[in-house]
Structures are given as C-alpha cells and as structure tokens.
Amino acid sequence: MTALAKVPCSIVTGFLGAGKTTLVRNILQNGAGRRLAVIVNEFGDVGIDGEILKSCGVENCSEDRIVELSNGCICCTVADDFVPALESLLSLPEPPEHILIETSGLALPKPLVQAFNWPAIASRVTVDGVIAVVDGAAVAAGRFADDPEALAAQRAEDASVDHDNPLEEVFEDQLLCADLIVLNKADLMTDAEREAVARDIKAVVPRAVKVVETTGGQLDPKVLLGLGAAAEADLAARPSHHDGEDDHDHDDFDTFIVDIPALDAPxxxxxxxxxxxxxxxxxxxxxxxxxxxxxxxLLIQGVGSRLQNQFDRAWRPGEARQGRLVVIGQKGLDRIAISEAIGSV
Known part of the structure; x- marks a missing residue:
C-alpha cells in the first residue's frame, strides 16, 4: 500500500494545560463532515479529557469513536494499548478517515511516532503530522527554563549536559518532534512576549517548523490536518533528549484524585x-x-493558579453527580495537605 492509501493520524502533543483537548474538540466540531476518531491518553485514573470530548455531541465523531487509554503513557504501552486501540477503530464498519491522537501532557511523542512502524499497523496508518500545542503564557512566565539563552549556549558547548529540570526535557522533546507548533493563549501575552516565545521556540527546533498563534485552540482544521508529513519515516529529523534509551518513565511526577462534595456555588x-x-x-x-x-x-481546568470553569454538559439520567479533580505536579506533592485544602469546601 502507498502512503496515500493509509489512514492519516495526527498526534497532538503539548505540555500540561497547553490546550490540547480544546484544540481537538474544535477540530471535531469543525471537521466538515469528515469521519473522525480520537484516541486520548490520560495521565491518572480519571478520564477527564475523554469526557470533555464525548460531550461535544458531534455527529461525525460519535462516542464509540473516542477511545480512552488510561493504563499509562501510550508511548510506554504500545503493544498492550495503543496498537489494539488503532486496530479497533480501523475495524469499524465505517472506519475513520482521520484519527486524532491526544497524548498526555507528560508524554514524549517520538516513541509514539516510532510505533507507527510496527508491522501490525505500518501498512494501514501514517502520521500525517505531529502538532505541538504550547501554552504561550506559561512559557512567557519562564516555567521551563530560568535563562533559555544561557542554557542554549551551554548545550552548544557540551552536548552531554544534564538538565536539572525534567519538565524542560519533556517540553523540548515535544517541540523537537513537531511538524506544526500551535502557540496557544496568545491573548494572555503582550506582543513582545509572543515574539520572545516564538523566537525561543525556533532556537530549540533545528528545522523549519511553522509556529501558528491562536487563542482557545481556534484554528481551521485545514491548517492542522493534511500536513502529509509521514513522520514515522522521518525520525532522524526529530532529535530527542531520550534517543538511545530503551524506555522512559514518569517517576518525576505525581498524580492523584480529590473528591469534591456538592457545592452551593463554585x-x-x-x-x-x-x-x-x-x-x-x-x-x-x-x-x-x-x-x-x-x-x-461544572468543568474545571487549571494551569498553576490560572483557572477556567464552564458548565459543559447536563448530568445524564442515573449518572452519579460526583465531583472529582485530578491533581498533577512534580514528585513530592503533599497529597494530604492539598486534599484538605481543596476538598474541604
């Protein structure tokens, strides 16, 4: 089979809270009748992102075309989770014409791209493109490097330099694998900040990759889909901090659930x-x-102390009206203190 006969897949990567799910939801709602499917990978035990997508009510992407994987990072569970999920979608009576794959915010995209060379799926699917979503406001605030220019200079002198902050490695690996970078939340930055973030991104990525600014993940699907990158055949152009490693883990991060009682007001x-x-x-x-x-x-989403909330859909008949929040942070979070601070409302 030629690449044109394969079902194109777009990998949507990006750091925690960058706006990946919002971007995917916008693609679903503006897909112009194209049959779409979604594989969404959660970090943690509660499928929040999958629930957000299932609430879209989009005819061309019914709930049976939205697959949630919550047994771990899909780049670490390819054989057990990812390949069977792809095969199940491709075996539908009306298989999808395009598949969106939303990784967790802690995932490294390159191992997932490599998985498209597995014999079980290599002749059936191709990576149309890797889309990296960046929280521009967070990057402008310096959450990933205290001095990007000094760090870049140090790397240039010593390619084996270690990185003290694992978050930076995750962030940079996502950028290095991208075919398109979406600079999201542009409305929360000044013109100077937008220019600085775009400049820093281009300093990290050694090849020509388009950076597109947006707010609320609002982009025409024509910009995002149909990139034709065939990324699985272009791995050498996507360097990673973890090249040569057999696997990777997420021991640098903690995630846990806080149950929330019913509230009079939010x-x-x-x-x-x-x-x-x-x-x-x-x-x-x-x-x-x-x-x-x-x-x-009430849907609640936050990056650090910056919060958004909205009523996203009605509670279904018979559905338990249980409030639950997933908390993610670096290793060593004080779970008891955080649970008491948030849950005692």
Missing part, C-alpha cells in the same frame, strides 16, 4: 484551588464539580 472552590496551586506548586488540575440546583456539571 467561587469558594475556585479560590481554594488557586491558593493550593500557589502553595504547593501544582502544575495541572482538571475535573468536574456538582453545583446544587444546576442540571449541568
């Missing part, structure tokens, strides 16, 4: 989350809350 909860994020350096928090008297569930 404001108090949001204040407590923001304070806890500042006090305990929480990287990402996401989940749902039950607001008494409201027929819809």
């Amino acid at each position: 404001e108090k909860l949001l204040e407590r989350i923001a304070r806890a994020a500042d006090a305990h350096d929480i990287l990402r928090i996401k989940g749902f809350a039950d607001i008494k008297g409201k027929p819809m569930r």
Whole structure:
C-alpha cells in the first residue's frame, strides 16, 4: 500500500494545560463532515479529557469513536494499548478517515511516532503530522527554563549536559518532534512576549517548523490536518533528549484524585484551588464539580493558579453527580495537605 492509501493520524502533543483537548474538540466540531476518531491518553485514573470530548455531541465523531487509554503513557504501552486501540477503530464498519491522537501532557511523542512502524499497523496508518500545542503564557512566565539563552549556549558547548529540570526535557522533546507548533493563549501575552516565545521556540527546533498563534485552540482544521508529513519515516529529523534509551518513565511526577462534595456555588472552590496551586506548586488540575440546583456539571481546568470553569454538559439520567479533580505536579506533592485544602469546601 502507498502512503496515500493509509489512514492519516495526527498526534497532538503539548505540555500540561497547553490546550490540547480544546484544540481537538474544535477540530471535531469543525471537521466538515469528515469521519473522525480520537484516541486520548490520560495521565491518572480519571478520564477527564475523554469526557470533555464525548460531550461535544458531534455527529461525525460519535462516542464509540473516542477511545480512552488510561493504563499509562501510550508511548510506554504500545503493544498492550495503543496498537489494539488503532486496530479497533480501523475495524469499524465505517472506519475513520482521520484519527486524532491526544497524548498526555507528560508524554514524549517520538516513541509514539516510532510505533507507527510496527508491522501490525505500518501498512494501514501514517502520521500525517505531529502538532505541538504550547501554552504561550506559561512559557512567557519562564516555567521551563530560568535563562533559555544561557542554557542554549551551554548545550552548544557540551552536548552531554544534564538538565536539572525534567519538565524542560519533556517540553523540548515535544517541540523537537513537531511538524506544526500551535502557540496557544496568545491573548494572555503582550506582543513582545509572543515574539520572545516564538523566537525561543525556533532556537530549540533545528528545522523549519511553522509556529501558528491562536487563542482557545481556534484554528481551521485545514491548517492542522493534511500536513502529509509521514513522520514515522522521518525520525532522524526529530532529535530527542531520550534517543538511545530503551524506555522512559514518569517517576518525576505525581498524580492523584480529590473528591469534591456538592457545592452551593463554585467561587469558594475556585479560590481554594488557586491558593493550593500557589502553595504547593501544582502544575495541572482538571475535573468536574456538582453545583446544587444546576442540571449541568461544572468543568474545571487549571494551569498553576490560572483557572477556567464552564458548565459543559447536563448530568445524564442515573449518572452519579460526583465531583472529582485530578491533581498533577512534580514528585513530592503533599497529597494530604492539598486534599484538605481543596476538598474541604
């Protein structure tokens, strides 16, 4: 089979809270009738991102075409999870015309791209492109490097230099693998910050990769799909900090769940989350809350202490109105203190 006969797949990567799920949701809602499917990989035990996508109600991507993988990073569980998930979608009576794969915010995309060379799927699918979503405001605030220019100079002198901050390695590996970089949340940056972040990104990526600015992940699917990169055949152009390693782990990160009781109003909860994020350096928090008297569930998403909330869909008949939040941070989070600070509302 030629590459043109293969089902194209877009890998959507990006750091925690960059806006990957919002971008995927926008593609689903503006897919112009194309049959789409989604594989979404969660970090943690609660499928928040999959639930967000399933609430779209988009005809061309029904719930049976949204597959959630929560048994670990898909680049680490290729044989057990990822390949069977792809095969199940391809075996549908009306197989998808394009598959979107949303990685967890802690995933390294290159091992996933390599998986497309597995014999079981190599003749059936191709990586149309790797799309890296960047939280521009977070990067402008310096969450990944204190002095990017000094770090770049040090790397140029010593290719074997170690990185003190594992978050930076994850972030850079996502950029280095990308065919398109989406600079999201541009509305939260000044013109000077947008230019500086774009310049720093281009300094990291050694090849010509387009950087596109947006707000709220709003981009025409024509910009994102149909890149025709065949990335699985272009691995040498995608260097990684982890090249040569047999595998990688996520021991540098903690994730846990905080149960939330029903609330009279969300404001108090949001204040407590923001304070806890500042006090305990929480990287990402996401989940749902039950607001008494409201027929819809409240979706809460946060990057650090920057929070967003909206009512995303009605509680289904018979569905337990259980509020739950997933908390993600670097190793050593004080789970008891955070749970007490957030859950005692």
